[in-house]
Amino acid sequence: MKNSIAERIADFLKNFPPFISLPFHDLVTIASEVKVVHAEKNQVLFKVGDATHPNFYIVKEGAIGLSVTSDAEEALIDKCDEGDILGLRPFFAKDNYLMTAKAREESLLYAIPIEIFKPYVEKNTEVLSFLLESFASNTRNPYDKVNKGKLISENVIYDDQSSEIQYFQPISYIKNPITTKRKNPVQSVAQLMTQYKIGSIIIEENDIPIGIITDKDLRSKIATGQFPITTPVEEIMSAPVVTVPENISVAETQLMMLKHNIGHLCVTLDGTNKSKIMGIISEHDVIVAQANNPGVLLKQTKRANRSKELKGIREKLTDLIQNSLDKNIPIQHICNLVGEINSAITKRAIELAIEKMEKQPPARFAWMNIGSQGRKEQLLMTDQDNALVFEDVEEENYDDVKKYFLELADKVTKTLNKIGYEFCPAEMMANNPMWCKSITDWNKQFNAWINTPGEKGILMCSIFFDYDFIYGDAALVESITENISKQVDNNQLFFAYLGTDALKNPPPLGFFRQFLVENDGEHKDSFDLKSRALMPLIDAARLLTLSQNCIGITNTYQRFKKMAELEPQNAHVFEECAEAFSVLLKFRTEEGLQHSSGGRYLNLNYLSKSDKVKLKNTFSPIQDIQDAIKSRFQLTYFT
Structure with missing residues (x-):
C-alpha cells in the first residue's frame, strides 16, 4: 500500500539540494520517517546553547529566523524560507547549537532524522560534499543567486582564505622616489616632503641608498630642538637603509617591517644596499595591498x-x-x-x-x-x-x-x-538657484511644504526631508532641523497629506498573489523594485518618524528601528519592515552590480523559486505598515 503522505513529502524534497541527488524511491523511504513540525509565530525551534536535536530541518512553508546574541542583543543573521535547511550541526559537531532558530511567521517544517539520513550521505559523495561545504562555509540557502547550491549552517565562524592568496602577490610601491644628498640641510628635506606630500626621503650617493629620513625623525629630532633645522641630513638620517628586492610579496614586506620595527623599505635592483635605488615601500602600501578596506x-x-x-x-x-x-x-x-x-x-x-x-x-x-x-x-x-x-x-x-x-x-x-x-x-x-538658498529662505521653503502641503510640496518632502550634512558649518543644517521640528509638531494636515502619499503604492501582489509588473514600455514584464517595494517602506518610515518628531534620523532601516524602540507594543511590525527593507535593498544592489545598472527593475524569469519566495515575503510588512498608517492617521476616508 502506498504511503501518500510520504510521497507528497518526497515530491517536495526532490526540488532542493541535496535531495535532488537521491533517487525518488530513497526519498520516499526517508520521507516515511519524517515528522511534520508546526511552529507558531515567534516559537523557538532551538536556541544558543541547547543540546542538538536528533533531526535536521527543511522549511516547507513560512520563515525561520537564525540569530546570535551579540552585546546582550539578539542579532538576526539570516532567514530560512521554503527549501532552506537548518540544524545541520548534529551531523558534524558534538557541541551545542551556536544559533537560535525562531519562527518569524507561522511555519511548517519537515524534521528529518539524522540517523535515517546518514546512510544516504555516506554512500552518496555529492550529498556528503554538499553538506560538508555548507556547514564549513556558513553560506546561504541553496537557491541564493550568489551562493547557489549552498546552505545556511549554524557555524557562524568561517575562514576567508582569499586574503591569504593576496599576501603572496608582489606588492605595488612608489617607483623613482624623491631622494636627496647627505650634505643638504634638514630644512630642504622638510620642504620636499611637504611639497610632494610624502612621509620619507632616501639619502643617496651615486644612486646608492646610504640613509633615510622619515617624518618621525623630523618630529623626534628637529621639532624637539635636539638638532637645529640647518643640520645636514647625514647627522639625523637612519643608516644603513633596510633594502629589499623588486617583486617582494606583501607577506615578506610585512615580515621585514616587523623584524626591523620600521615603516619604510627601500627597493633596490638586487635587494642589497649596494645597488641602484628602484623604489620605496611604506606601511600605507602594505595596507592598500591587503584589501580595499x-x-x-x-x-x-x-x-x-x-x-x-x-x-x-x-x-x-x-x-x-x-x-x-x-x-x-x-x-x-x-x-x-x-x-x-x-x-x-x-x-x-x-x-x-x-x-x-x-x-x-x-x-x-x-x-x-x-x-x-x-x-x-x-x-x-x-x-x-x-x-x-x-x-x-x-x-x-x-x-x-x-x-x-x-x-x-x-x-x-x-x-x-x-x-x-x-x-x-x-x-x-x-547648482540650481532653487536649491541654493540662505538659511532664512530655506526655512521659508520648508515651512511652505509643511503648512500648505500640495502634491508638488509632498513630492519635495520625499527628497528634501532626507538630508545629511556633508561639509561646512553644521550649525546651519541644525537650524533647518530645529525649524522642521517646530513646524511638524502635531501638524495633522501635513501628516494626512504625507500619509496619503505613503499609500500611493499598495503591496505589489495581484489578486492571485502574482507579482504586479510593468505592463508596457522599455521595462515591460519587469518588476519595479524601487516604486513598488522600496518606496512604500521608505515613505512609511519617513512619515512615522516625522510624526514622532525624530527629525535627525534619515536612514530607513534606522527609522524603523527607532520606531520599534519608541513603540515596543508595535515593535514586531517595525522590525519586520526593517528586515524587509534590507532584503529589498540587497536585491536591488545585486541586480545593479550584475547588470551595471540602477538595479531598479528585476526580470522575474531569472529569479529562482526561492528568491521569488523571499521577495514575496517582503510584501507582507508593506501591507501591515500601510494598514497601520491608515488607522493611525485616519486616512480611510481621506484617501
Whole structure:
C-alpha cells in the first residue's frame, strides 16, 4: 500500500539540494520517517546553547529566523524560507547549537532524522560534499543567486582564505622616489616632503641608498630642538637603509617591517644596499595591498588631488560592495561604510572646488546630500541629489554671495559627474538657484511644504526631508532641523497629506498573489523594485518618524528601528519592515552590480523559486505598515 503522505513529502524534497541527488524511491523511504513540525509565530525551534536535536530541518512553508546574541542583543543573521535547511550541526559537531532558530511567521517544517539520513550521505559523495561545504562555509540557502547550491549552517565562524592568496602577490610601491644628498640641510628635506606630500626621503650617493629620513625623525629630532633645522641630513638620517628586492610579496614586506620595527623599505635592483635605488615601500602600501578596506579608501580620498583619483576610489568602492555581499556581510553594515566613503568623496570634491575658486567662500555655508544619498542608502552609481545653504547676509550682498555659491556648486556637481555620479535629471542639485538658498529662505521653503502641503510640496518632502550634512558649518543644517521640528509638531494636515502619499503604492501582489509588473514600455514584464517595494517602506518610515518628531534620523532601516524602540507594543511590525527593507535593498544592489545598472527593475524569469519566495515575503510588512498608517492617521476616508 502506498504511503501518500510520504510521497507528497518526497515530491517536495526532490526540488532542493541535496535531495535532488537521491533517487525518488530513497526519498520516499526517508520521507516515511519524517515528522511534520508546526511552529507558531515567534516559537523557538532551538536556541544558543541547547543540546542538538536528533533531526535536521527543511522549511516547507513560512520563515525561520537564525540569530546570535551579540552585546546582550539578539542579532538576526539570516532567514530560512521554503527549501532552506537548518540544524545541520548534529551531523558534524558534538557541541551545542551556536544559533537560535525562531519562527518569524507561522511555519511548517519537515524534521528529518539524522540517523535515517546518514546512510544516504555516506554512500552518496555529492550529498556528503554538499553538506560538508555548507556547514564549513556558513553560506546561504541553496537557491541564493550568489551562493547557489549552498546552505545556511549554524557555524557562524568561517575562514576567508582569499586574503591569504593576496599576501603572496608582489606588492605595488612608489617607483623613482624623491631622494636627496647627505650634505643638504634638514630644512630642504622638510620642504620636499611637504611639497610632494610624502612621509620619507632616501639619502643617496651615486644612486646608492646610504640613509633615510622619515617624518618621525623630523618630529623626534628637529621639532624637539635636539638638532637645529640647518643640520645636514647625514647627522639625523637612519643608516644603513633596510633594502629589499623588486617583486617582494606583501607577506615578506610585512615580515621585514616587523623584524626591523620600521615603516619604510627601500627597493633596490638586487635587494642589497649596494645597488641602484628602484623604489620605496611604506606601511600605507602594505595596507592598500591587503584589501580595499574602508579605512584605506577614506585615507586615499583625503589625499586625492584630482577627480580622476576620486573616480578610481569610487570604482574600488564598488568592488568593496561586491566583496561584502559575497561574504554575506549585512546590508546595513555595507550601507554605513559606503555612506561614509560617499560622503568623504563629496567632501573632497568640495575642497578641490574651493581651491579652484578665485577667493574663499564669502559666508558660512553647508553642503547637504539629499534623497537616497541623504539616507545613506546609495550603494549603486545612481544620480546625485544635493543642496546648499548659506548664512543670512546683508541684502545688498545677497546676489553676489549666492552667485559665488552657485559657481562653487557647479564645479562640485561637475566633479561628481566625472567621478561617476550622474547629474540629477530633475536638477535637484546645489547648482540650481532653487536649491541654493540662505538659511532664512530655506526655512521659508520648508515651512511652505509643511503648512500648505500640495502634491508638488509632498513630492519635495520625499527628497528634501532626507538630508545629511556633508561639509561646512553644521550649525546651519541644525537650524533647518530645529525649524522642521517646530513646524511638524502635531501638524495633522501635513501628516494626512504625507500619509496619503505613503499609500500611493499598495503591496505589489495581484489578486492571485502574482507579482504586479510593468505592463508596457522599455521595462515591460519587469518588476519595479524601487516604486513598488522600496518606496512604500521608505515613505512609511519617513512619515512615522516625522510624526514622532525624530527629525535627525534619515536612514530607513534606522527609522524603523527607532520606531520599534519608541513603540515596543508595535515593535514586531517595525522590525519586520526593517528586515524587509534590507532584503529589498540587497536585491536591488545585486541586480545593479550584475547588470551595471540602477538595479531598479528585476526580470522575474531569472529569479529562482526561492528568491521569488523571499521577495514575496517582503510584501507582507508593506501591507501591515500601510494598514497601520491608515488607522493611525485616519486616512480611510481621506484617501
